[in-house]
Amino acid sequence: MRIQRATKKQATFNMTPLIDIVFMLILFFMLTLQLEKEQSGQVNLPKADQAELVEKVPPKSLSVIVLPDGRLIVNGKTMAIGDFEEQVYMGGIDPEAQDLVLRGDANVAFERIQDVMRAASLAGIVKVDLLASRETEDLSP
């Protein structure tokens, strides 16, 4: 009588579906993060193909974001233009700030940009860096 030896079967684990799910999750989080960025104060920069590449932000700079509704985000704090001007008048701006780095929404009225530049001028800032998106635009009016 022949005794049949039990054949050893090795358990295999298919990694491919696991990696698929991981990539799907990465894509999902990337997309949701992008949507959150739009709601958290990032603006639609104006297009200018002649804008020079940003190597690094100057260390002592005043960062101002001009939102589409005219509000400002000054060094991370949201405020109205009147509050910013008051802060400048009261000497609340860092006296060592040498540059103004201005990130404005393309559709905002230029008056708001002028207000920010005027206030920065009163704070003693001379150099202004206007951030733009390096995209080519048609020259037709």
Place this chain on the structure above:
Amino acid sequence: MKASRLARRGDEGIQLNLVPMINMVFLLLIYFLFTMALETQEGVLETQTPSGQGEIAESAEDPEEREARVRIVRSADGVGIFFRGWPVSGLRDLASQLRPLPAETPILIDAAPDVSYQDVIRVQNVSIRSGHKNVVFTIPSG
């Protein structure tokens, strides 16, 4: 007999399933397409605040060279652009008028308050493209 049975087992060969590999390649492709589409390059356009502009206006001796003023106003069909008081037909026309000027001539952009920021940047972009990096803005005293 045992040896021949063992030898036959080895004839089965190794099989490689390509489908998961192609699956992974496509997933990586989609991933990189998304990351490249979402990334926009930022650049800087330099200018000066009014406190720095006074020096530039006085540095040129010739009054004609001193003021290459570009006026931007809102009109019924978009924006109207005027160079030294004369209307220009568009940005290409403005570029052709700016090009002959010396490179160190400061371009003074006088934009109406209700003009959009994009329109002003467009004019500054054209000025730089025409060889004039020294662009300043008029700021009302408020």
